[in-house]
Amino acid sequence: MAREIRDTVDSDIILQYQALLDVLETVVTHHDLQSLFRDLSKKLQRVIRFDLISVVLHDPETGMMRILLGKTSIPLKTSVPEYMTVEEAPGGWVWQHQQPLLMDDIENETRFPETVDILRAHGVKTCYVLPLTSSARRLGAFGVGSLRESAYGEADLALLRQVAKQVAIAVDNAINFERARAAERDRARERDRLRVLLDVNNAVVSTLDLRQLLKAIAESLRSFLDNDFTGLALYEPGTAMLRVLAHDFPGHEFDEEGVLVPIENTPGGRAFSSRKPIVMNQAILEQNPDWRNNPSGFIRNLLAQGIKSSCAVPLVSHDRALGILSVASTRDDAFGEGEAELLSQIAGQIAIAVENALAFREIESLKNKLTEEKLYLEEEIQTAYNFEQVIGQSAALTRILRQVETVAPTDSTILILGETGTGKEVIAHSIHSLSERRDRTLVKLNCAAIPTGLLESELFGHEKGAFTGAIAQRIGRFELAHRGTLFLDEVGDIPLDLQPKLLRVLQEQEFERLGSSRTIRVDVRLIAATNSDLAQMVAERKFRSDLFYRLNVFPIQIPPLRERPEDIPLLVRFFAQRFARRMKKRIESIPAEAVAALTEYRWPGNIRELENFIERAVILSKGPELEIPLSELNTSRKLAVPSRAPSESGFATLEDAERDHIIRALKQSNWVIGGQEGAAARLGMKRTTLQSRMRKLGIIRQD
Structure with a gap:
């Protein structure tokens, strides 16, 4: 009999050890809490009788005990809370005190009223709870319950203590594994998020076409978000609308590009107005029926x-809302705070691209406009000043045109001499049009029209802050004329102290801007042109001889109109028709x-005076015949009679005649030089030219 008892005890011990080995195997092979608990319940059932098994874990984030129920042989009559406070849960007490807790008389138990009520409701009479503690931390508690009173003896309790140690290891491993997997998932998601941002950044810097940009962004987003639709809408200035610029919706027949979407009562409009991400799902849509019924129909079509x-996010750059980026999904609740945060980061990059694209579009528009204007002006210049359009057939003009034809293809410096109004600028344009530089710009500057202190800046440019009033960098005329032609009119008015710098540019083709030490090379x-006698100015030390020699490489003397009267009829007809x-x-x-x-008149103002005279005649003409005011011509002829004493030959000098003619025009205009009724207009010359002649002739107002 004793032998049978001993064999029975040995058999029970073997079963218990086998159960421990099974528990150990379960611990080693499971990394998931739910599957671990499920298998553990099955294997323990073979050696220990229980009707209820549970694991209670302490949650550091909430400070509460999380309850996990395993296999139970009794139906649950009341719901078991997922979390309980440390004080209300027996497992909380065990976790705090790190001691097992045996409750073998549930009916009379007065502690843990909430838990005890649940146990009583299910007929549990005995409950044994043990701490789950690993070598590193306190995890929670492990417990079993039975419908029998005093269900567990000392051997059962000893076995359960051994099991609890193994379960603690398994739970710790499972928690660590889950944390590692969560960290890996977070790293993978962060890696994917950064890859999306990098892809978007590469797309932003590689294209100014917003439609291509959106397509590239949509492809990148689909690898990270659950989005089927991606759209870009920009604010339409002057309206309360957003215009759909582009969208990407593969696999769907959807063409809404160019559609206007109201800002009011739309999720995208709310994102634009509030400058915050707006998420929409079915629940939110039910709360905002105006979105579904918006007159634009855009949302209804989606x-x-x-x-x-x-999810719609605003595009904001430099505190200016430009539009919105929208993504949408055929799955409900596809976008949360994380997706909205990522889209906001992407929207920041897209906003820069949109701003750059809009600026580029504006610059391109202005560039095209300027190009068209440049072509128009060049055509006008070619029409007005082309070699073949120079009017005249006289021998004097023909000789000049031959000189122009000879020198134009070269790059030599040219000095055009002649009285005011003889057409020096027309000849300069003809030279440029016939030269190899005709496809580049002809830059003009009247040196007499620029104040002396500003002429250097006008010619060579200046840096910001180079002198008082230099609030920005300025490019000079020499830089503007690079690879082209620079026409300097009234070159005799260039100050002596500036002439060496001009000479250096002509010889070395290099200079420095005012306020800069950096040398700029130009081609x-x-x-140059002047109505002054530069040789006489050199003799009087009013003009540098070395600069004069550099300018005088190929002089062209333009004859006054009085020396080619045969050209006057042609010029009259040309100006009359124009x-x-x-x-x-x-x-x-x-x-x-x-x-x-007109042919007999001396025309002291030359072609410019004739041109202005014919313009007045056309204005006065009422019919098809040109009505020339000959009385004005006779008055001008009388005014041209010299008032000074004649020379030894019996005639007044040309200089005296010119002085008297200018004085009479000044008296008629009450000494007003500029304007339509000024002396310059009466004489048919530029205001600056008249001022230059007055200085040369010593004409000052006598009150």
């Missing part, structure tokens, strides 16, 4: 395509006696 959730052809077209008049004939009178 919903008709199966869209169930979306410029110079055409002004008639401009004034939308028809001039069919010019009286012969008028042409003869």
Whole structure:
């Protein structure tokens, strides 16, 4: 009999050790709490009778005990809370005190009323709870319950203590494994998020086409978000609308590009106005029926395509809202705070791209406009000053044109000499049009029209802060004329102290801006013009001889109009037709006696005076015949009679005649030089030219 008892005890011990080995195997092979607990319940059931098994873990984030129920043989009559406070849970007491807790008389138990009520409701009579503690931390508690009173003896309790040690190791391993997996998932998601941001950044810097940019962004987002639709809408200035610029919705027949979407009562409009991400799902959509019923129909069309959730984020750059980026999904609740945060980061990059694209579009528009204007002006210049459009057939003009034809293809410096109004600028344009530089710009500067202190800056440019009033960097005329032609009119008015710098540019083709030490090299052809006698100025030490020799490489002397009277009829007809077209008049004939009178007149203002005279004649003409005011011509002829004493030959000198002519014009205009009624206009010359002649002739107002 004793032998049988001993064999029975040995058999029970073997079963218990086998159970421990099974528990150990379960601990080693499981890394998931739920599967661990499930298998553990099955294997323990073979050696220990229980009706309820549970694991209670302490949650550091909430400070509460989390309850996990294993296999139970009794149906649950009441719900078991997922969390309980440390004080209300027996496992909380065990976790705090690190001691086992045996409750073998549940009916009379007065502690832990909430837990005890649940146990009583299910008929549990005995409960044994043990601490789960690893070598590193306190985890929680492990417990079993039975419908029998005093269900567990000392041997059962000893076995359960051994089991609890193994379960603690398994739970610790499972928690660590889950944390490692969560950390790996977070790292993978962060890696994917950074990859998306990098892809977006690469797309932003590689294209200014917003449609191509959106397509690239949509492809990158689909690898990270559960989005089916991606759209870009920009604010339409002057309206309360957003215009859909581009969208990407593969696999769907959806074409809403260019559609206007109201800012009011739309999720995208709310994102634009609030400058915050707006998430939409089915629940939120039910709370905002105005979104579904918006008059634009854009949202209705999206919903008709199966869209169930979306997220719209504003595009903001330099505190200016530009539009919105939207993503949408056919799955409800596809976007949360994490997705909204990522999209906000992407929107920041896209906003820069949008701003750059808009700026580029504006610059491109202005560039095209300037190009068109440049072409127009170049055509106008070619029309007005082309070699073939120089009017005249006289021998004097023909000789000049031959010189122009000879020197134009070269890069030599040219000095055009002649009285005011003889057409020096026209000849300069003709030279440029016939040169190899005709496809580049002809830059002009009248040296007499620029104040002496600013002429250096005008020619060579200046840096910001180079002198008082230099609030920005300025490019000079020599830089503007790089690889082109620079025409300097009234070159005799260049101050002596500036002439060496001009000479250096002509010889070395290099200079420095005012306020800068950096040498700038240019390739410029110079055409200079003057109505002054530079040789006489050199003799009087008013002009540098070395600069004069450098300018005088190929001089062209333009004859005054009085020396080629045979050209006057041609010029009269040319100007009459040009002004008639401009004034939308028809001039069919010019009286012969008028042409003869014009040919006999001396024209001290040369072609410019003739041009202005014919313009007045066209204005006065009522019919098809040009009505020339010969009385004005006779008055001018009388005014041209010298008032000074004649020379020894019996005639007044040309200089005296010019002085008297200018003085009479000044008296008629009450000494007003500029303006339509000023002396310069009466004489048919520029204001600056008249001022230059007055200085040369010593004309000052006598009160």
